Amino acid sequence: MKAKTxxxxxxxxxxxxxxxxxxxxxxxxxxxxxxxxxxGPYDYDLEEIKQRATHMAADVVExxxxxxxxxxxxxxxxxxxxxxxxxxxxxxxxLTPRQAAEAIVNLSQKNKVALLFGPEDTGLANEQxxxxxxxxxxxxxxxxxxxxxxxxxxxxxxEIFVASLPDVPAGEVAPRLALSSELEGMYEHIRxxxxxxxxxxxxxxxxxxxxxxxxxSRSGLLSREVKIIRGICRQLQWYAKHxxx
Amino acid sequence: MKAKTxxxxxxxxxxxxxxxxxxxxxxxxxxxxxxxxxxGPYDYDLEEIKQRATHMAADVVExxxxxxxxxxxxxxxxxxxxxxxxxxxxxxxxLTPRQAAEAIVNLSQKNKVALLFGPEDTGLANEQxxxxxxxxxxxxxxxxxxxxxxxxxxxxxxEIFVASLPDVPAGEVAPRLALSSELEGMYEHIRxxxxxxxxxxxxxxxxxxxxxxxxxSRSGLLSREVKIIRGICRQLQWYAKHxxx
Numbered sequence: 001m002k003a004k005t006x007x008x009x010x011x012x013x014x015x016x017x018x019x020x021x022x023x024x025x026x027x028x029x030x031x032x033x034x035x036x037x038x039x040g041p042y043d044y045d046l047e048e049i050k051q052r053a054t055h056m057a058a059d060v061v062e063x064x065x066x067x068x069x070x071x072x073x074x075x076x077x078x079x080x081x082x083x084x085x086x087x088x089x090x091x092x093x094x095l096t097p098r099q100a101a102e103a104i105v106n107l108s109q110k111n112k113v114a115l116l117f118g119p120e121d122t123g124l125a126n127e128q129x130x131x132x133x134x135x136x137x138x139x140x141x142x143x144x145x146x147x148x149x150x151x152x153x154x155x156x157x158x159e160i161f162v163a164s165l166p167d168v169p170a171g172e173v174a175p176r177l178a179l180s181s182e183l184e185g186m187y188e189h190i191r192x193x194x195x196x197x198x199x200x201x202x203x204x205x206x207x208x209x210x211x212x213x214x215x216x217s218r219s220g221l222l223s224r225e226v227k228i229i230r231g232i233c234r235q236l237q238w239y240a241k242h243x244x245x
Numbered sequence: 246m247k248a249k250t251x252x253x254x255x256x257x258x259x260x261x262x263x264x265x266x267x268x269x270x271x272x273x274x275x276x277x278x279x280x281x282x283x284x285g286p287y288d289y290d291l292e293e294i295k296q297r298a299t300h301m302a303a304d305v306v307e308x309x310x311x312x313x314x315x316x317x318x319x320x321x322x323x324x325x326x327x328x329x330x331x332x333x334x335x336x337x338x339x340l341t342p343r344q345a346a347e348a349i350v351n352l353s354q355k356n357k358v359a360l361l362f363g364p365e366d367t368g369l370a371n372e373q374x375x376x377x378x379x380x381x382x383x384x385x386x387x388x389x390x391x392x393x394x395x396x397x398x399x400x401x402x403x404e405i406f407v408a409s410l411p412d413v414p415a416g417e418v419a420p421r422l423a424l425s426s427e428l429e430g431m432y433e434h435i436r437x438x439x440x441x442x443x444x445x446x447x448x449x450x451x452x453x454x455x456x457x458x459x460x461x462s463r464s465g466l467l468s469r470e471v472k473i474i475r476g477i478c479r480q481l482q483w484y485a486k487h488x489x490x
Contacts, residue, residue, distance in 0.1 A: 139407060
């Protein structure tokens with residue numbers, strides 16, 4: 001079962017552009033996070049927010065909490081994670097987005113958690129970082145560390161969503177690979193077929209079979225693909241037999 | 246050492262909005278990927294692309310390859326990974342972004358790899374997905390699976406960047422925790438100080454010390470924090486001593 005994420009809020013501290021608020025709302029909605037808080041003295045163009053969020057995230061936009069930047073703007077939260085690009089000397093420990101997402105999902109099961117993002121141009125100042133229980137830094141190339149605000153929100157929402165999934169997400173997405181017994185049946189079938197058509201030397205059929213095995217094992221065959229290959233083998237054998245007569 | 250990513254290209258198939266091309270270029274540059282290919286018959290507003298990319302990604306924008314949508318538009322690549330939101334019946338196997346990123350980074354060490362994104366409204370059609378060696382689906386909430394193109398590019402570029410990092414990224418970011426010996430020295434110091442100020446019962450000092458230990462172990466103390474705490478203890482002891490006299 002997916003862990004709940006309803007106690008998680010994306011908190012934008014003094015964002016400058018309404019478009020980025022909209023992009024954050026869309027990203028949050030995509031990743032199943034419904035709460036956005038905007039701390040700031042600005043009047044934002046609500047139409048621009050809605051447009052960037054798209055109508056699919058209209059409910060998230062409507063529920064955005066606009067809060068004055070007072071000292072207790074964050075007082076409703078029990079765990080606050082700040083985001084920063086700057087690896088200053090006294091600002092650690094820094095979590096990776098993956099580590100932070102795990103902590104956030106875990107703690108949010110019983111606590112209100114805020115994921116705090118600073119203004120586009122300056123990021124969070126020390127004054128806000130001091131309030132944070134943990135600080136996360138999204139890894140970037142050294143040449144260009146400044147992420148677009150909406151993009152940064154997306155990366156964190158994505159990591160939180162992945163962390164909230166049951167432990168075996170890969171197994172849900174990836175289809176079932178063929179069983180070893182299915183593969184062996186197929187190899188035997190291929191071997192027989194290649195002998196039938198005179199491709200393999202009957203004195204040493206394994207020489208080429210090894211290459212064929214290597215090729216197929218590398219590609220990770222699915223059960224239904226094994227069936228298709230055996231179907232082709234059957235057809236080739238039928239063809240070879242009828243051609244000889 | 247970070248794995249190289251220079252053989253990886255972000256390929257946008259018939260994107261509709263110049264702004265999204267710019268956002269993709271910025272995301273790519275943030276994550277150390279320098280090559281963008283745009284396949285499409287459209288005339289894009291280069292100024293809009295540049296604006297969204299920001300001047301920091303100007304070099305990526307300048308090197309964008311604009312290619313006609315001919316059947317051999319992708320012929321320069323050896324491994325093509327498609328992205329799709331639609332989990333159609335016959336389109337698997339689907340990789341998670343993390344699985345795809347690992348495969349992309351590995352294969353790109355010796356091959357040119359394309360990461361292919363479809364148009365904003367429809368995504369990749371079966372015609373393009375057929376050309377793909379693997380297909381990746383970014384996990385989303387069920388209610389709203391359609392990602393903004395720039396956001397989708399960012400998630401994949403981020404996963405590729407993380408996959409290209411050396412195997413112990415956590416260790417590089419997280420500072421060194423205090424050694425057990427440092428912690429024990431600190432606990433002994435705290436115990437002595439709490440005895441000095443009469444907080445602990447000399448007959449059973451361990452009772453409260455256990456709570457204190459539990460609290461500190463949960464927070465994962467850093468070496469420098471241990472030093473600070475011991476500094477406070479020393480100061481308290483000095484104060485307690487001078488107060489008595």
